[in-house]
Amino acid sequence: MSLSKQEIAQRIAQELQDRWYVNLGIGIPTLVANYIPKGIDVEFQSENGLLGMGPFPLEGEEDADMINAGKQTVTVLDGGSIFDSATSFAMIRGQHVQLTVLGAMEVAQNGDIANWKIPGKMVKGMGGAMDLVASAENIIVAMMHTNKRGESKLLTTCSLPLTGVGCVKKVVTNLAVLEIKDGAFHLLERAPGVSVEDIKNATAGTLVVDGDIPEMVLN
Amino acid sequence: MINKVVQNVEEALEGVQSGMTFMLGGFGLCGIPENSISQLVSLGVTNLTCISNNAGVDDFGLGLLLQKRQIKKMISSYVGENDEFERQMLSGELEVDLIPQGTLAERCRATGAGIPAFYTPAGYGTEVAEGKETREFNGKMYVLEHAFQPDFAFVKAWKGDTAGNLIFKGTARNFNPMMAMAGKITVAEVEELLPAGELDPNQIHAPGIFVQRIFKGSDYKKRIEQRTITPKL
Numbered sequence: 001m002s003l004s005k006q007e008i009a010q011r012i013a014q015e016l017q018d019r020w021y022v023n024l025g026i027g028i029p030t031l032v033a034n035y036i037p038k039g040i041d042v043e044f045q046s047e048n049g050l051l052g053m054g055p056f057p058l059e060g061e062e063d064a065d066m067i068n069a070g071k072q073t074v075t076v077l078d079g080g081s082i083f084d085s086a087t088s089f090a091m092i093r094g095q096h097v098q099l100t101v102l103g104a105m106e107v108a109q110n111g112d113i114a115n116w117k118i119p120g121k122m123v124k125g126m127g128g129a130m131d132l133v134a135s136a137e138n139i140i141v142a143m144m145h146t147n148k149r150g151e152s153k154l155l156t157t158c159s160l161p162l163t164g165v166g167c168v169k170k171v172v173t174n175l176a177v178l179e180i181k182d183g184a185f186h187l188l189e190r191a192p193g194v195s196v197e198d199i200k201n202a203t204a205g206t207l208v209v210d211g212d213i214p215e216m217v218l219n
Numbered sequence: 220m221i222n223k224v225v226q227n228v229e230e231a232l233e234g235v236q237s238g239m240t241f242m243l244g245g246f247g248l249c250g251i252p253e254n255s256i257s258q259l260v261s262l263g264v265t266n267l268t269c270i271s272n273n274a275g276v277d278d279f280g281l282g283l284l285l286q287k288r289q290i291k292k293m294i295s296s297y298v299g300e301n302d303e304f305e306r307q308m309l310s311g312e313l314e315v316d317l318i319p320q321g322t323l324a325e326r327c328r329a330t331g332a333g334i335p336a337f338y339t340p341a342g343y344g345t346e347v348a349e350g351k352e353t354r355e356f357n358g359k360m361y362v363l364e365h366a367f368q369p370d371f372a373f374v375k376a377w378k379g380d381t382a383g384n385l386i387f388k389g390t391a392r393n394f395n396p397m398m399a400m401a402g403k404i405t406v407a408e409v410e411e412l413l414p415a416g417e418l419d420p421n422q423i424h425a426p427g428i429f430v431q432r433i434f435k436g437s438d439y440k441k442r443i444e445q446r447t448i449t450p451k452l
Contacts, residue, residue, distance in 0.1 A: 047320065048246045049390050056447040064249060064441035065377075065389035071247040072447040082389060084396040084424075085246070085272070086328040089321030093340065112344075122309070123317065124299030130347060131321030134340035165344030 001193045002174040003216075008142050010035045010218050012101055012172050015140060016042050023047065023092065023132060025102030026070045028142040032101055043080070045097050047128040049088045052080020069128065089128070093135040100136035102129060104143050104168075106158045109205035111168045111180045113141065114160035126163060133164030145173035145202045152204035154178070154185055175199050177216065184208045189216045220415045223383035223407075223433045228258045231406045231432045235371060237264045242327060242372040242398040243271040243281065247300070247444045250391030251280050254408045254436040255373040259284060268292040270367055272323060272394055274304050279442055288312070294367075296320035300444070319347060322364050324397060330366040331400025331429065339364055372402025375436070376425070379409035380418045383427030392424060399429045408436035 009031035054075035116126040177189040184206040245251030275282035292314040307313035338361035352363035377388035412435040
Protein backbone atom coordinates (compact mmCIF):
# COMPACT_ATOMS: atom_id res chain seq x y z
CA MET A 1 0.00 0.00 0.00
CA SER A 2 1.45 3.37 -0.93
CA LEU A 3 1.22 6.12 1.65
CA SER A 4 -1.47 8.75 1.80
CA LYS A 5 -0.42 12.40 1.89
CA GLN A 6 -1.07 12.37 5.64
CA GLU A 7 1.21 9.36 6.05
CA ILE A 8 3.99 11.01 4.03
CA ALA A 9 3.73 13.95 6.43
CA GLN A 10 3.72 11.56 9.38
CA ARG A 11 6.93 9.90 8.15
CA ILE A 12 8.63 13.27 7.60
CA ALA A 13 7.63 14.33 11.12
CA GLN A 14 9.89 11.53 12.42
CA GLU A 15 12.83 13.50 10.99
CA LEU A 16 12.14 16.46 13.29
CA GLN A 17 14.66 16.98 16.04
CA ASP A 18 14.27 18.73 19.35
CA ARG A 19 14.84 22.53 19.26
CA TRP A 20 14.74 22.79 15.48
CA TYR A 21 13.26 25.74 13.60
CA VAL A 22 11.40 24.41 10.58
CA ASN A 23 9.94 25.93 7.43
CA LEU A 24 7.06 23.98 5.87
CA GLY A 25 6.00 24.61 2.29
CA ILE A 26 2.47 24.51 0.92
CA GLY A 27 0.67 21.17 0.40
CA ILE A 28 1.88 17.92 2.01
CA PRO A 29 4.62 19.75 3.99
CA THR A 30 1.98 21.80 5.84
CA LEU A 31 0.53 18.55 7.23
CA VAL A 32 3.81 17.74 9.00
CA ALA A 33 2.79 20.16 11.77
CA ASN A 34 0.01 17.71 12.75
CA TYR A 35 2.43 14.90 13.62
CA ILE A 36 5.16 16.41 15.84
CA PRO A 37 6.53 13.52 17.94
CA LYS A 38 5.99 13.68 21.68
CA GLY A 39 8.80 15.23 23.67
CA ILE A 40 10.08 17.25 20.70
CA ASP A 41 9.93 21.05 20.72
CA VAL A 42 10.06 22.70 17.30
CA GLU A 43 9.02 26.12 16.04
CA PHE A 44 7.57 26.67 12.60
CA GLN A 45 8.77 29.58 10.50
CA SER A 46 6.54 31.15 7.89
CA GLU A 47 8.58 33.21 5.44
CA ASN A 48 6.14 36.12 5.37
CA GLY A 49 7.51 36.99 8.79
CA LEU A 50 6.39 34.67 11.56
CA LEU A 51 8.12 32.30 13.96
CA GLY A 52 6.17 30.11 16.34
CA MET A 53 3.28 29.67 13.94
CA GLY A 54 0.24 28.08 15.59
CA PRO A 55 -2.91 26.40 14.30
CA PHE A 56 -5.69 28.08 12.36
CA PRO A 57 -7.73 30.44 14.57
CA LEU A 58 -11.10 29.50 16.03
CA GLU A 59 -14.07 30.69 14.03
CA GLY A 60 -14.64 34.38 14.70
CA GLU A 61 -11.05 34.93 15.74
CA GLU A 62 -9.58 35.25 12.25
CA ASP A 63 -7.36 38.29 11.85
CA ALA A 64 -6.59 39.69 8.39
CA ASP A 65 -3.23 40.81 9.80
CA MET A 66 -2.21 37.28 10.83
CA ILE A 67 -1.54 35.01 7.87
CA ASN A 68 1.01 32.41 6.82
CA ALA A 69 2.97 32.24 3.57
CA GLY A 70 0.02 30.45 1.95
CA LYS A 71 -2.11 33.51 2.84
CA GLN A 72 -4.17 31.42 5.26
CA THR A 73 -5.29 32.90 8.57
CA VAL A 74 -3.15 31.48 11.40
CA THR A 75 -2.24 32.14 15.02
CA VAL A 76 1.04 32.71 16.84
CA LEU A 77 2.03 30.55 19.82
CA ASP A 78 3.57 31.71 23.09
CA GLY A 79 7.23 32.48 22.48
CA GLY A 80 6.57 33.33 18.84
CA SER A 81 7.75 36.46 17.07
CA ILE A 82 6.89 38.59 14.07
CA PHE A 83 9.37 40.37 11.79
CA ASP A 84 9.80 41.85 8.34
CA SER A 85 10.53 39.93 5.13
CA ALA A 86 14.23 40.86 5.00
CA THR A 87 14.73 39.51 8.53
CA SER A 88 12.74 36.42 7.62
CA PHE A 89 15.00 35.60 4.70
CA ALA A 90 18.08 36.47 6.75
CA MET A 91 16.96 33.58 9.00
CA ILE A 92 16.65 31.36 5.95
CA ARG A 93 19.82 32.32 4.05
CA GLY A 94 21.76 32.63 7.28
CA GLN A 95 20.93 28.98 8.03
CA HIS A 96 19.19 29.71 11.31
CA VAL A 97 16.33 27.50 10.15
CA GLN A 98 17.37 23.87 10.53
CA LEU A 99 14.94 22.15 8.18
CA THR A 100 12.96 23.02 5.07
CA VAL A 101 10.24 20.69 3.85
CA LEU A 102 8.80 21.43 0.43
CA GLY A 103 7.01 19.85 -2.48
CA ALA A 104 8.45 19.28 -5.96
CA MET A 105 7.45 18.48 -9.52
CA GLU A 106 10.82 16.82 -10.19
CA VAL A 107 13.93 15.86 -8.25
CA ALA A 108 17.13 14.69 -9.91
CA GLN A 109 19.70 12.21 -8.64
CA ASN A 110 22.26 15.03 -8.24
CA GLY A 111 19.92 16.84 -5.84
CA ASP A 112 18.51 19.37 -8.33
CA ILE A 113 14.89 20.34 -7.73
CA ALA A 114 12.21 21.80 -10.03
CA ASN A 115 9.00 23.04 -8.50
CA TRP A 116 8.07 26.48 -9.78
CA LYS A 117 7.51 26.59 -13.50
CA ILE A 118 6.05 24.54 -16.32
CA PRO A 119 6.92 26.16 -19.67
CA GLY A 120 3.84 27.03 -21.66
CA LYS A 121 1.64 27.07 -18.59
CA MET A 122 0.79 30.01 -16.39
CA VAL A 123 3.80 30.86 -14.27
CA LYS A 124 2.92 31.94 -10.79
CA GLY A 125 6.42 32.52 -9.50
CA MET A 126 8.90 30.93 -7.15
CA GLY A 127 7.88 32.79 -4.01
CA GLY A 128 10.46 31.94 -1.36
CA ALA A 129 11.36 28.50 -2.72
CA MET A 130 14.62 29.51 -4.43
CA ASP A 131 15.91 31.24 -1.30
CA LEU A 132 14.93 28.23 0.81
CA VAL A 133 16.55 25.56 -1.36
CA ALA A 134 19.70 27.59 -1.98
CA SER A 135 20.30 28.05 1.72
CA ALA A 136 18.91 25.29 3.89
CA GLU A 137 21.39 22.65 5.03
CA ASN A 138 18.61 20.16 5.43
CA ILE A 139 15.96 19.91 2.74
CA ILE A 140 13.36 17.18 2.61
CA VAL A 141 11.17 16.92 -0.45
CA ALA A 142 7.66 15.62 0.16
CA MET A 143 5.94 14.42 -2.99
CA MET A 144 4.23 11.59 -4.81
CA HIS A 145 6.72 9.23 -6.48
CA THR A 146 5.05 9.59 -9.88
CA ASN A 147 2.96 12.31 -11.55
CA LYS A 148 -0.68 12.07 -12.61
CA ARG A 149 0.36 10.36 -15.87
CA GLY A 150 2.26 7.72 -13.90
CA GLU A 151 5.68 9.09 -14.89
CA SER A 152 8.50 9.10 -12.37
CA LYS A 153 9.31 12.36 -10.61
CA LEU A 154 12.71 11.02 -9.52
CA LEU A 155 14.89 11.57 -12.56
CA THR A 156 18.42 11.41 -13.92
CA THR A 157 18.18 15.13 -14.70
CA CYS A 158 15.27 17.52 -14.26
CA SER A 159 13.43 18.46 -17.44
CA LEU A 160 11.63 21.46 -15.95
CA PRO A 161 13.27 24.82 -15.12
CA LEU A 162 15.23 24.43 -11.89
CA THR A 163 14.46 25.95 -8.52
CA GLY A 164 17.84 25.01 -7.08
CA VAL A 165 20.91 22.92 -7.89
CA GLY A 166 22.37 20.03 -5.92
CA CYS A 167 20.44 20.88 -2.78
CA VAL A 168 18.02 18.05 -1.99
CA LYS A 169 19.36 15.45 0.42
CA LYS A 170 16.25 13.45 1.25
CA VAL A 171 12.99 12.60 -0.48
CA VAL A 172 9.91 11.07 1.13
CA THR A 173 7.30 9.82 -1.32
CA ASN A 174 4.21 7.66 -1.13
CA LEU A 175 6.47 4.67 -1.92
CA ALA A 176 9.80 5.26 -0.23
CA VAL A 177 12.31 7.24 1.78
CA LEU A 178 15.38 7.99 -0.30
CA GLU A 179 18.64 9.72 0.35
CA ILE A 180 20.47 11.57 -2.40
CA LYS A 181 24.25 11.19 -2.36
CA ASP A 182 27.08 10.52 -4.80
CA GLY A 183 24.77 11.28 -7.73
CA ALA A 184 22.16 8.62 -7.02
CA PHE A 185 18.98 7.90 -5.10
CA HIS A 186 19.72 5.53 -2.21
CA LEU A 187 16.72 3.58 -1.02
CA LEU A 188 16.42 3.76 2.77
CA GLU A 189 12.88 2.58 3.51
CA ARG A 190 9.85 1.15 1.70
CA ALA A 191 6.24 2.08 2.34
CA PRO A 192 4.39 -0.81 4.04
CA GLY A 193 3.60 -3.50 1.46
CA VAL A 194 5.58 -1.80 -1.33
CA SER A 195 8.35 -3.94 -2.82
CA VAL A 196 11.82 -2.83 -3.91
CA GLU A 197 10.73 -3.85 -7.42
CA ASP A 198 7.77 -1.44 -7.27
CA ILE A 199 10.11 1.37 -6.27
CA LYS A 200 12.62 0.50 -8.99
CA ASN A 201 9.86 0.59 -11.57
CA ALA A 202 8.69 4.01 -10.39
CA THR A 203 12.16 5.57 -10.27
CA ALA A 204 13.64 6.85 -13.53
CA GLY A 205 16.93 8.01 -11.99
CA THR A 206 19.71 5.75 -10.69
CA LEU A 207 18.47 3.82 -7.66
CA VAL A 208 20.94 2.24 -5.27
CA VAL A 209 19.53 -0.63 -3.23
CA ASP A 210 21.99 -1.73 -0.59
CA GLY A 211 21.05 -4.85 1.39
CA ASP A 212 17.65 -5.45 2.92
CA ILE A 213 15.44 -2.41 2.80
CA PRO A 214 13.22 -2.07 5.88
CA GLU A 215 9.59 -1.04 5.83
CA MET A 216 8.72 2.33 7.27
CA VAL A 217 7.27 2.31 10.73
CA LEU A 218 4.42 4.79 11.13
CA ASN A 219 3.26 5.32 14.66
CA MET B 220 10.17 67.08 15.74
CA ILE B 221 9.86 67.14 11.98
CA ASN B 222 6.22 66.92 11.07
CA LYS B 223 5.46 64.51 8.20
CA VAL B 224 1.69 64.76 8.24
CA VAL B 225 -0.24 65.45 5.06
CA GLN B 226 -3.97 66.06 5.25
CA ASN B 227 -5.22 63.41 2.88
CA VAL B 228 -4.36 60.86 0.24
CA GLU B 229 -4.53 63.47 -2.54
CA GLU B 230 -1.79 65.50 -0.89
CA ALA B 231 0.14 62.32 -0.07
CA LEU B 232 0.37 61.33 -3.74
CA GLU B 233 1.25 64.75 -5.13
CA GLY B 234 3.96 64.41 -7.76
CA VAL B 235 2.98 60.92 -8.85
CA GLN B 236 3.29 60.62 -12.63
CA SER B 237 2.86 58.13 -15.41
CA GLY B 238 5.95 56.04 -16.16
CA MET B 239 7.18 56.04 -12.57
CA THR B 240 8.45 53.08 -10.53
CA PHE B 241 6.64 52.34 -7.29
CA MET B 242 7.15 49.97 -4.38
CA LEU B 243 4.00 48.77 -2.68
CA GLY B 244 4.08 46.95 0.66
CA GLY B 245 2.05 43.88 1.54
CA PHE B 246 2.05 40.09 1.30
CA GLY B 247 -0.98 38.88 -0.58
CA LEU B 248 -3.66 41.29 0.58
CA CYS B 249 -2.14 41.56 4.06
CA GLY B 250 -0.69 44.98 4.85
CA ILE B 251 -1.29 46.58 1.45
CA PRO B 252 -1.62 50.38 1.13
CA GLU B 253 -5.32 50.33 0.24
CA ASN B 254 -5.82 54.11 0.22
CA SER B 255 -2.78 54.87 -1.94
CA ILE B 256 -3.79 52.17 -4.44
CA SER B 257 -7.30 53.68 -4.70
CA GLN B 258 -5.77 57.10 -5.29
CA LEU B 259 -3.47 55.73 -8.01
CA VAL B 260 -6.58 54.35 -9.72
CA SER B 261 -8.29 57.78 -9.42
CA LEU B 262 -5.25 59.63 -10.76
CA GLY B 263 -5.26 57.38 -13.81
CA VAL B 264 -1.47 57.32 -14.10
CA THR B 265 -0.24 54.67 -16.53
CA ASN B 266 2.92 52.88 -17.68
CA LEU B 267 3.77 52.10 -14.09
CA THR B 268 6.44 49.71 -12.89
CA CYS B 269 5.25 48.18 -9.63
CA ILE B 270 7.54 46.35 -7.22
CA SER B 271 5.38 44.30 -4.88
CA ASN B 272 5.58 40.73 -3.63
CA ASN B 273 2.20 39.90 -5.19
CA ALA B 274 -0.21 41.49 -7.63
CA GLY B 275 -3.47 41.45 -5.70
CA VAL B 276 -6.62 39.62 -6.73
CA ASP B 277 -8.97 40.54 -9.58
CA ASP B 278 -10.99 43.14 -7.73
CA PHE B 279 -8.70 44.20 -4.92
CA GLY B 280 -5.19 45.41 -4.23
CA LEU B 281 -3.02 45.86 -7.31
CA GLY B 282 -5.70 44.03 -9.28
CA LEU B 283 -7.54 47.37 -9.34
CA LEU B 284 -4.64 48.99 -11.23
CA LEU B 285 -4.37 45.99 -13.56
CA GLN B 286 -8.07 46.25 -14.43
CA LYS B 287 -7.44 49.80 -15.67
CA ARG B 288 -4.27 48.73 -17.52
CA GLN B 289 -2.19 51.17 -15.52
CA ILE B 290 0.70 48.80 -14.92
CA LYS B 291 3.35 48.23 -17.59
CA LYS B 292 5.62 45.99 -15.55
CA MET B 293 5.32 43.97 -12.35
CA ILE B 294 8.32 42.89 -10.28
CA SER B 295 7.09 40.20 -7.86
CA SER B 296 7.89 36.80 -6.38
CA TYR B 297 4.47 35.19 -6.73
CA VAL B 298 1.46 36.25 -8.80
CA GLY B 299 -1.21 33.99 -10.10
CA GLU B 300 -4.18 34.81 -7.82
CA ASN B 301 -5.54 37.02 -10.51
CA ASP B 302 -7.25 36.17 -13.85
CA GLU B 303 -6.76 39.60 -15.38
CA PHE B 304 -3.07 39.45 -14.51
CA GLU B 305 -2.79 36.10 -16.28
CA ARG B 306 -4.61 37.39 -19.35
CA GLN B 307 -2.40 40.49 -19.65
CA MET B 308 0.75 38.47 -19.03
CA LEU B 309 -0.08 35.81 -21.63
CA SER B 310 -1.10 38.44 -24.23
CA GLY B 311 2.17 40.29 -23.68
CA GLU B 312 0.49 43.51 -22.51
CA LEU B 313 2.11 43.15 -19.13
CA GLU B 314 5.82 42.66 -18.53
CA VAL B 315 6.54 40.44 -15.54
CA ASP B 316 9.82 39.98 -13.70
CA LEU B 317 9.59 37.11 -11.21
CA ILE B 318 12.32 37.07 -8.60
CA PRO B 319 12.92 35.04 -5.43
CA GLN B 320 11.10 36.45 -2.43
CA GLY B 321 14.20 36.80 -0.24
CA THR B 322 16.02 38.50 -3.10
CA LEU B 323 13.09 40.90 -3.47
CA ALA B 324 13.16 41.70 0.24
CA GLU B 325 16.92 42.20 0.29
CA ARG B 326 16.89 44.33 -2.88
CA CYS B 327 14.36 46.59 -1.16
CA ARG B 328 16.49 46.74 1.97
CA ALA B 329 19.66 47.38 -0.05
CA THR B 330 17.91 50.22 -1.89
CA GLY B 331 17.22 52.03 1.36
CA ALA B 332 20.53 51.12 2.97
CA GLY B 333 22.85 52.55 0.33
CA ILE B 334 24.03 49.17 -0.92
CA PRO B 335 24.03 49.09 -4.74
CA ALA B 336 24.26 45.29 -5.07
CA PHE B 337 24.87 42.15 -3.06
CA TYR B 338 25.50 38.43 -3.54
CA THR B 339 22.87 35.85 -2.68
CA PRO B 340 22.79 32.08 -3.21
CA ALA B 341 19.12 32.18 -4.28
CA GLY B 342 18.59 31.30 -7.91
CA TYR B 343 22.14 30.19 -8.67
CA GLY B 344 22.08 27.66 -11.50
CA THR B 345 18.52 28.61 -12.47
CA GLU B 346 17.12 30.94 -15.13
CA VAL B 347 16.93 33.68 -12.47
CA ALA B 348 20.74 33.90 -12.61
CA GLU B 349 20.95 34.10 -16.41
CA GLY B 350 22.99 37.10 -17.52
CA LYS B 351 23.99 37.98 -13.97
CA GLU B 352 27.42 38.03 -12.40
CA THR B 353 28.16 35.02 -10.22
CA ARG B 354 31.00 34.47 -7.80
CA GLU B 355 32.28 31.81 -5.46
CA PHE B 356 32.69 32.50 -1.75
CA ASN B 357 33.94 29.73 0.57
CA GLY B 358 33.19 27.06 -1.99
CA LYS B 359 29.61 28.11 -2.70
CA MET B 360 28.23 30.01 -5.69
CA TYR B 361 26.34 33.29 -5.41
CA VAL B 362 24.46 35.62 -7.77
CA LEU B 363 24.90 39.40 -7.86
CA GLU B 364 21.59 41.21 -7.37
CA HIS B 365 21.04 44.98 -7.57
CA ALA B 366 19.12 47.56 -5.59
CA PHE B 367 16.03 49.21 -7.13
CA GLN B 368 15.41 52.84 -8.02
CA PRO B 369 11.84 53.54 -7.00
CA ASP B 370 10.30 57.01 -7.26
CA PHE B 371 7.72 56.39 -4.57
CA ALA B 372 7.19 53.73 -1.92
CA PHE B 373 3.67 53.20 -0.58
CA VAL B 374 3.46 51.44 2.75
CA LYS B 375 0.74 50.73 5.26
CA ALA B 376 1.14 50.57 9.03
CA TRP B 377 -1.14 49.98 12.00
CA LYS B 378 -0.09 53.02 14.04
CA GLY B 379 1.98 56.02 13.14
CA ASP B 380 2.82 59.35 14.68
CA THR B 381 3.18 62.86 13.31
CA ALA B 382 6.97 62.36 13.09
CA GLY B 383 6.40 59.49 10.66
CA ASN B 384 7.33 56.66 13.03
CA LEU B 385 5.52 53.42 12.22
CA ILE B 386 4.33 50.34 14.08
CA PHE B 387 2.93 47.37 12.17
CA LYS B 388 0.52 44.73 13.37
CA GLY B 389 1.04 40.99 12.93
CA THR B 390 2.26 39.71 9.60
CA ALA B 391 1.04 42.91 7.93
CA ARG B 392 4.61 44.07 8.51
CA ASN B 393 6.18 41.91 5.74
CA PHE B 394 7.80 44.12 3.04
CA ASN B 395 6.57 47.44 4.44
CA PRO B 396 9.59 48.41 6.61
CA MET B 397 12.17 47.83 3.86
CA MET B 398 10.08 49.55 1.25
CA ALA B 399 9.66 52.50 3.61
CA MET B 400 13.46 52.77 3.68
CA ALA B 401 13.70 52.56 -0.09
CA GLY B 402 11.35 55.22 -1.44
CA LYS B 403 12.75 58.48 -2.78
CA ILE B 404 9.40 59.63 -1.41
CA THR B 405 7.79 57.22 1.04
CA VAL B 406 4.09 57.61 1.67
CA ALA B 407 2.83 55.88 4.80
CA GLU B 408 -0.85 55.38 5.44
CA VAL B 409 -1.86 54.31 8.93
CA GLU B 410 -5.00 53.08 10.65
CA GLU B 411 -4.31 55.27 13.64
CA LEU B 412 -2.35 58.54 13.53
CA LEU B 413 -1.12 59.77 16.91
CA PRO B 414 0.65 62.91 18.14
CA ALA B 415 4.42 62.57 18.49
CA GLY B 416 5.20 61.24 21.94
CA GLU B 417 2.27 58.82 22.03
CA LEU B 418 4.24 55.90 20.59
CA ASP B 419 6.94 54.27 22.71
CA PRO B 420 10.27 54.94 20.91
CA ASN B 421 11.38 51.45 21.99
CA GLN B 422 8.61 49.86 19.98
CA ILE B 423 9.01 51.64 16.63
CA HIS B 424 9.39 49.27 13.65
CA ALA B 425 10.17 51.90 11.00
CA PRO B 426 11.73 55.18 12.20
CA GLY B 427 10.19 58.39 10.85
CA ILE B 428 13.38 59.36 9.00
CA PHE B 429 12.32 56.94 6.25
CA VAL B 430 8.86 58.46 5.85
CA GLN B 431 8.28 61.69 3.92
CA ARG B 432 4.48 61.79 4.10
CA ILE B 433 2.07 60.20 6.56
CA PHE B 434 -1.72 60.28 6.65
CA LYS B 435 -4.57 58.51 8.37
CA GLY B 436 -6.17 56.08 5.94
CA SER B 437 -9.89 55.34 5.85
CA ASP B 438 -12.35 52.58 4.98
CA TYR B 439 -9.90 49.70 5.36
CA LYS B 440 -11.35 46.51 3.91
CA LYS B 441 -8.48 44.25 5.09
CA ARG B 442 -9.79 41.44 2.99
CA ILE B 443 -8.78 37.86 3.90
CA GLU B 444 -7.55 35.77 0.98
CA GLN B 445 -7.78 32.30 2.58
CA ARG B 446 -10.04 32.13 5.60
CA THR B 447 -8.91 29.01 7.46
CA ILE B 448 -10.23 28.08 10.90
CA THR B 449 -9.93 25.39 13.53
CA PRO B 450 -13.44 24.05 14.15
CA LYS B 451 -14.72 24.55 17.70
CA LEU B 452 -15.10 21.26 19.55
